[in-house]
Amino acid sequence: MTTQATKLAVPGPLLALGNIxxxxxxxxxxxxxxxxxxxxxxxAVFAPWIAPYEPYAQDLNNTLAAPGGAHVFGxxxxxxxxxxxLVYGTRITLTIIFLVSIVVGPIGLFVGxxxxxxGGKYDTVMMRITDIFLSFPSLILSLAFVAALGPSLxxxxxxxxxxxxxxxxxxxxxxxxxxxxxxxxxxxxxxxASTSRIIIKSIVPMCLPSVLIRLTLNMATVIxxxxxxxFLGLGAQPPVPEWGAMIAxxxxxxxxxxxxxxxxxxxxxxxxxxxxxxxxxxxxxxDPKQMNRR
Amino acid sequence: MxxxxxxxxxxxxxxxxxxxxxxxxxxxxxxxxxxxxxxxxLFGLLVLTxxxxxxxxxxxxxxxxxxxxxxxxxxxxxRQLGLDRPLWEQFFIYLRDVLxxxxxxxxxxxxxxITDILHVLPATIELATFAILIGATLGVSLGVLAAVNKDxxxxxxxxxxxxxxxxxxxxxTGMIGLLVFYAALGWVGGSGRMADFYIGLVDERTGFLxxxxxxxxxxxxxxxxxxxxxxxxxxxxxxxxxxxxxxxRSFMLDQINQEYITxxxxxxxxxxQTIWRHAFLNIRVQLVTIVALAYGSxxxxxVLIETVFAWPGFGQYLTNNMLIGDMxxxxxxxxxxxxxxxxxxxxxxxxxxxxxxRTR
Numbered sequence: 001m002t003t004q005a006t007k008l009a010v011p012g013p014l015l016a017l018g019n020i021x022x023x024x025x026x027x028x029x030x031x032x033x034x035x036x037x038x039x040x041x042x043x044a045v046f047a048p049w050i051a052p053y054e055p056y057a058q059d060l061n062n063t064l065a066a067p068g069g070a071h072v073f074g075x076x077x078x079x080x081x082x083x084x085x086l087v088y089g090t091r092i093t094l095t096i097i098f099l100v101s102i103v104v105g106p107i108g109l110f111v112g113x114x115x116x117x118x119g120g121k122y123d124t125v126m127m128r129i130t131d132i133f134l135s136f137p138s139l140i141l142s143l144a145f146v147a148a149l150g151p152s153l154x155x156x157x158x159x160x161x162x163x164x165x166x167x168x169x170x171x172x173x174x175x176x177x178x179x180x181x182x183x184x185x186x187x188x189x190x191x192x193a194s195t196s197r198i199i200i201k202s203i204v205p206m207c208l209p210s211v212l213i214r215l216t217l218n219m220a221t222v223i224x225x226x227x228x229x230x231f232l233g234l235g236a237q238p239p240v241p242e243w244g245a246m247i248a249x250x251x252x253x254x255x256x257x258x259x260x261x262x263x264x265x266x267x268x269x270x271x272x273x274x275x276x277x278x279x280x281x282x283x284x285x286x287d288p289k290q291m292n293r294r
Numbered sequence: 295m296x297x298x299x300x301x302x303x304x305x306x307x308x309x310x311x312x313x314x315x316x317x318x319x320x321x322x323x324x325x326x327x328x329x330x331x332x333x334x335x336l337f338g339l340l341v342l343t344x345x346x347x348x349x350x351x352x353x354x355x356x357x358x359x360x361x362x363x364x365x366x367x368x369x370x371x372x373r374q375l376g377l378d379r380p381l382w383e384q385f386f387i388y389l390r391d392v393l394x395x396x397x398x399x400x401x402x403x404x405x406x407x408i409t410d411i412l413h414v415l416p417a418t419i420e421l422a423t424f425a426i427l428i429g430a431t432l433g434v435s436l437g438v439l440a441a442v443n444k445d446x447x448x449x450x451x452x453x454x455x456x457x458x459x460x461x462x463x464x465x466x467t468g469m470i471g472l473l474v475f476y477a478a479l480g481w482v483g484g485s486g487r488m489a490d491f492y493i494g495l496v497d498e499r500t501g502f503l504x505x506x507x508x509x510x511x512x513x514x515x516x517x518x519x520x521x522x523x524x525x526x527x528x529x530x531x532x533x534x535x536x537x538x539x540x541x542x543r544s545f546m547l548d549q550i551n552q553e554y555i556t557x558x559x560x561x562x563x564x565x566x567q568t569i570w571r572h573a574f575l576n577i578r579v580q581l582v583t584i585v586a587l588a589y590g591s592x593x594x595x596x597v598l599i600e601t602v603f604a605w606p607g608f609g610q611y612l613t614n615n616m617l618i619g620d621m622x623x624x625x626x627x628x629x630x631x632x633x634x635x636x637x638x639x640x641x642x643x644x645x646x647x648x649x650x651x652r653t654r
Contacts, residue, residue: 029454131331132338135635136628137594140612144628147616148349220461227463228598232613247466251602254469255477265466272461280457 023285030281036274044090051084055241064257074259076250082259085241086267092242093271096157096226101215103161104168109211111165112172113203117180117195127173133166139225146234153242156235160225164218171214175207217279220272227268243268325647332640339632343625344388348381392629398622402615407626410611416501417487418600418607421530422592424523428531429592430538430585437542441550442569452539460536464595467529468602475525483522485604492518526603530595534588541584542577549573579649583642590638593631 024030043050053071059079067074073082115126133141138160145159179185179202188198229235230244238245243264250260355371363371372378376387391397397407433456440452476484483489487503492515496507504523507515549555550573558568597609604610608627615623 029450128334128338132335132342135335135339135639136632137591137635139594139597140628140631143597143612143616144343144346144624145349147619147621147624148346224461224463228465231463231465231598232601233617244463244465247463247469251469254473258473261466261469265463265470268463268466269458269461272463273457276457276461277454280453 020285024281027281029277033274033277036270040090040271043087044094047087047091051087053081053084055085055088056239064253067259073263076260077253082263086263089241089243097219097222099157100161100222104165105215107165108168109172109204111169113176113199113207116173116176117199117203130166130169138163139228142225151234153236156226156229160222168211168214172207172211175210176203179203179206213282216282220275223272332636335636340389343629344385347621347625397626400623401620407623414607414611418596420502421527422596424527425530425592426589428528429534433535433538434542437539438546440543441546456536456539459532464533465598465602468599471525471529482525487522488515488518526599530592530599533595534592537588538584545577545580546573549576579646582645586638586642590635
């Protein structure tokens with residue numbers, strides 16, 4: 001009896017999460033992705049304890065020092081420790097990912113579920129708008145938004161969010177269409193539930209898992225776009241230790257001091273790869289049929 | 295193989311009817327509805343660029359007249375730009391301008407924006423075309439290889455290799471490439487489209503340097519151009535091959551799991567023949583559409599890679615104007631990218647319609 005009681009106490013979503021985790025750990029590539037992301041989060045949380053120096057602390061007597069010795073990854077043109085800057089950069093990367101996801105998820109869910117459930121003209125109009133956004137490469141559209149808003153990290157986040165909701169909306173709509181005529185939705189309707197109640201209580205929870213996977217997959221793209229904007233001088237502004245901006249600054253000294261661009265680039269590559277591998281694994285774990293969706 | 299026959303049920307066996315060639319007329323109606331969709335999307339694109347153009351916090355009049363202009367001059371320009379009219383009227387003026395090919399004048403060069411863009415576009419097209427050739431060759435062959443070796447080590451290696459290409463910040467790969475292959479090894483040319491002392495030697499006829507130098511039979515310039523092209527094109531190609539590899543793999547897997555492949559094998563065809571003559575031939579059309587889409591997204595990478603390689607193309611033009619806040623030029627660039635994207639989508643859809651009988 002006691003075992004059954006404890007089993008019942010574990011909520012369903014947690015069980016599912018455990019299953020997914022177990023599946024992911026079976027594949028070495030997704031396990032690697034998971035590991036890197038965990039490390040990323042730990043580093044971001046404990047940045048002040050991990051970084052040996054302050055990210056903004058200049059040491060003009062020790063500029064462009066080669067890796068090794070007191071500075072593992074060397075120092076930049078102002079004598080700042082590159083390793084410490086990379087460590088603090090994880091916070092910026094995670095902030096970007098978090099803010100973009102928290103904006104994009106609800107917008108995509110709202111547009112997708114309402115379009116799918118209401119159908120008709122509203123659906124047509126919403127999907128047209130989605131298509132228009134999808135007809136741009138995301139970086140170009142973000143560039144345009146940032147150009148209009150003015151370059152800064154916040155505007156870069158807004159721009160990336162504005163350009164990355166359409167795939168989520170598409171997905172949520174497709175999911176909604178499959179649930180719309182389900183019996184349980186009909187039952188809710190017959191009981192007199194309002195449209196908004198049906199969407200919020202019956203449709204959105206069903207779309208949530210696939211939307212969350214899609215958001216994970218998006219994160220690699222978000223990181224690359226943010227780094228690209230930073231590199232072009234349209235994202236985070238120096239001296240903020242954003243990885244893309246660090247590469248842009250190091251470019252001038254690249255030929256003699258390779259470490260200025262190499263390490264931040266590796267960081268972006270590693271994190272991007274980790275999210276891609278994890279997303280890949282999640283796709284396999286939850287829905288092998290979705291492999292080809294954009 | 296037993297697994298494969300299980301996946302194809304009775305339905306597919308029944309669906310195979312005796313070969314009857316039914317020639318249906320080309321579906322004009324669906325084509326028209328598609329063209330209508332494209333028109334609506336284009337209109338939306340114009341609305342979007344208009345809105346973004348009006349969103350900017352800086353004052354377009356100040357950008358033209360300068361800080362010390364008198365109130366009269368300011369108001370004259372304000373009216374000239376049509377900013378005193380209601381927003382919807384401004385939009386229709388914008389619409390009319392775009393439809394008549396008037397995209398405004400660049401603040402930096404003083405030339406019509408469209409002239410500037412047409413001048414820089416060939417450099418980007420040359421780069422992107424070379425890149426897609428590399429990317430498609432790499433992507434398709436790796437994709438087939440991965441599908442044939444599904445779940446064995448080549449599949450895993452290819453998966454990580456192509457995901458790497460997908461996860462690399464392309465501007466960084468470009469810099470590392472320059473460091474290694476240009477600065478350290480000296481195998482390829484550095485930045486720009488050719489070595490400095492060749493600039494201006496060849497008449498610009500098409501704007502495509504390889505074609506121009508070949509036409510002029512100036513093989514030294516040709517070699518220099520090729521030398522400078524190969525590195526950025528390879529890097530762009532590698533990054534676009536990720537998507538092509540993944541799609542090729544999944545298309546091939548769809549085919550390999552079908553019964554006709556088993557039949558072909560049972561009939562005594564070699565593995566190689568079934569793969570290339572049967573399965574691969576069936577995914578040609580899908581591949582073309584994928585490559586067309588990948589070509590479009592190359593433009594995105596081109597913006598970054600052109601900055602790294604000082605490639606005088608569309609991407610560099612876009613970023614340069616963005617940094618000085620020349621919105622006319624920026625919005626026209628964005629519009630053009632959108633149009634290219636929509637066109638490529640349309641073309642890939644049409645190819646599908648024409649070559650795949652199932653869509654008729």
